[in-house]
Amino acid sequence: MGHAHRQPAHRQRGAAAVEFAFAAMLFFTVLFSIIDWSYLFFANLTMQHAVREGARFAVTGSSTGAPTPGDRCGATVQRIRQQSMGLYDATGSTTVFKTIDSAGNITTLGSGGCYGAGQLIIVQVNGGIAALTPFVRPFFSATGGTYNFEVSTTMKNEAFP
DSSP: OOOOOOOOHHHHTTHHHHHHHHHHHHHHHHHHHHHHHHHHHHHHHHHHHHHHHHHHHHTTTOOTTOSSTTOHHHHHHHHHHHHTTTHHHHTTOEEEEEEEOTTSOEEEOOTTOOOOTTOEEEEEEEEEEEOSSTTTGGGGGGGTTEEEEEEEEEEEOOOOO
């Protein structure tokens, strides 16, 4: 007749709390990582939407809302800033205007150059956003924990006057 070796009840106290602590660490690590990745993808998609809306405005030839009257490119950047829900400034974004020449080469336009009617325009925004948690930062260690992105769209300018 064997008796199962049982530990006294006082040795079992706190075991549930320790087990919960281990499980909670894993759970919260996964939860906050999911939230962080979602935030980074949200920022990228929001900026893609803003660039598309800015380019749609640029191809009309309008400069309404420009910081300087008649500055079509400035009006485009302003529209991107409005559509980005504050992420344009929060990500330290910059806007670059490019075009595709007759030989098929992509060339960067000079400042204030949004190209002429009937020409292709490429609106590109470059920025970076820091990961919120230390769980995701190691994936971007080469950039100091910052997720750098580049979003762009290409459209053809309308036949504006």
